[in-house]
Structure formats: C-alpha cells, structure tokens
Amino acid sequence: MEEVHGGMQAYGGVSVVNAVGSWFGSSMAVDLKVEVTVREGRPNIEDPLIKEILEFFHRRYGVPDLEVEVRSEIPSGSGLKSSSAVSTALIGEISRTYGVQVDVPKLSAILSLKAGVSYTGALDDAVAAYFGGISFTHNKEFKVIRRDRAPEDVKVILLARGGRGGVDPNRLRGFPLLFRSIFELAIQGRLWEAMRLNGIAVAEILGYSKEPVDDALRRGALASGISGNGPSYFAVVKCGEEGPILDSWTKFGKITVVRPINLEG
Numbered sequence: 001m002e003e004v005h006g007g008m009q010a011y012g013g014v015s016v017v018n019a020v021g022s023w024f025g026s027s028m029a030v031d032l033k034v035e036v037t038v039r040e041g042r043p044n045i046e047d048p049l050i051k052e053i054l055e056f057f058h059r060r061y062g063v064p065d066l067e068v069e070v071r072s073e074i075p076s077g078s079g080l081k082s083s084s085a086v087s088t089a090l091i092g093e094i095s096r097t098y099g100v101q102v103d104v105p106k107l108s109a110i111l112s113l114k115a116g117v118s119y120t121g122a123l124d125d126a127v128a129a130y131f132g133g134i135s136f137t138h139n140k141e142f143k144v145i146r147r148d149r150a151p152e153d154v155k156v157i158l159l160a161r162g163g164r165g166g167v168d169p170n171r172l173r174g175f176p177l178l179f180r181s182i183f184e185l186a187i188q189g190r191l192w193e194a195m196r197l198n199g200i201a202v203a204e205i206l207g208y209s210k211e212p213v214d215d216a217l218r219r220g221a222l223a224s225g226i227s228g229n230g231p232s233y234f235a236v237v238k239c240g241e242e243g244p245i246l247d248s249w250t251k252f253g254k255i256t257v258v259r260p261i262n263l264e265g
Ligand SMILES: Nc1ncnc2c1ncn2[C@@H]1O[C@H](COP(=O)(O)OP(=O)(O)O)[C@@H](O)[C@H]1O
Pocket: 047, 048, 049, 050, 070, 071, 072, 074, 075, 076, 077, 078, 079, 080, 081, 082, 083, 084, 086, 117, 118, 164, 228, 229
C-alpha cells in the first residue's frame, strides 16, 4: 500500500449561534487540528460518517476502497465541531487526491445528514472547519451567507469534554425566534454578545450547569457558554486577561487554551 498524499487539515470551532434552533448558524474556527490521510486499501474505520463519505466517492466517482487515518485534537461528541472537521478534511483529501471538484463544506453537510451524525447538516461548522474564520449559513438551504475573518486579539479558553450524552438537542428547535434574533446580532457584527447569549441559552435549554459561565463572565470574559450542543464550555477573553478565568476554571476540570484561526490572507 502506497501513501497517496500528505494529509488534509481542518479545524475545530466554537459556536457563535447553534443552528439547531433556527437553521441559521454561525461558527468560529479555533486552532484544534484534525489531519486526515488516505491510502488505497481495505476500509479500516467502522464509523457511519466515514463510511458514508467513502461510499459516496466510490459510487459517484469510482474512487477505490480507502484506508483512512484520522489524527484529531478535538474530542468526539464535544460541541467543538469534531464531526465537521473530520468530514471536511476527509472529503478535501479524497477530492484532492483523485482530482474531483466538489463543494467540500456543502458535501460534508449533505453526507453528515445522510449518515445521521448531524441535525441540520452543520454547514456552519463545516465552513469554519474548512476555511477558518467565522461562518454565517442557512443550513436548511445549504447556503453560505457570509464568511468573516475571526478577531485575532482574543484567546478561547475551553473546558473540552467529549462523549455528549443525556441531552436532547431537539429541544433547541422550540426557540426559533430566540436563535434567529441571536443570529441577527451576530451577522450585524455584535459577535461576543451573540456568542454569550447563544451559549447561555443552550445551557439553559439543554439543562447544563451555568456555573462555569457565570464564573467566566464575572471574571471579565467577553463571552462564555456551551459550544454546539455541549458538553464543552468556552470563554473568550482579550489576550493577556486569561489569568482570573484560568485560576477559577481549574476546579471544573482540564483546561485547554486556543486561538481563533484564519486560513486565508
Ligand atoms: N477522531 C475521529 N475519528 C473518526 N470520526 C470522528 C472523530 N471525531 C469525530 N468523529 C465523527 O464525528 C462524530 C461526532 O460528531 P458530534 O457528535 O456532532 O460531535 P461534535 O460536536 O464534536 O462535532 C462521530 O460520531 C464520528 O462520526
């Protein structure tokens, strides 16, 4: 078996607006990396998303069976966009290796829905994972509304936790006006306000503790809340002002500090 190529990278992210609430979503990429490589050979990962992607390329473009290697810094089932990072990196790597032109984030959204690993297709997450920066999308129509650069003068402090369980993200669908209004704030440029309101709303609605959020906001965070459907928490702070939140959040578990990431220009 010959290694066909180096490897395609994509990134995790934190939610600006969770798209499950109103189909409108926004996500900010952070420097948590996923790298995917493929080689021709017997498929080696029993995962519904990876299976769906390999089957698609086999059926549509005659791509041969592939062995997939995923190196990921993002816990799975975390709210930190692991599925979109894995999916866009794998789709990007196959399309690059076999010279097929596809719309990588859109195909990721369609196949994530088909594989049953996503509620809306998570086009918001896929766009940020693949291009970096901040995405604004209407997931129902697979439409990218806008892409912005992410501010680079902040750090993102994470309580990164995987293995979501016990919450029902469908409950967010009961609050479409709330999430649509938060999306409007975000796209008007009131980014931290939107991130904070979304993060608090998701914690309230899905029943996560708000203690870490309250703690971070009291200690000067620009925004804090649950990312995605949880269970990970984030806090955004101006560079250099991390200290008080780091001190206080140690009581909640392992802390990871990352930065927003822009990949272009
Ligand atoms: N390291 C990995 N290797 C293979 N698949 C992964 C990996 N990390 C995540 N995934 C895929 O993403 C899915 C988790 O998606 P999801 O529950 O939406 O979590 P997240 O909020 O982190 O995106 C997994 O079921 C799997 O299909």
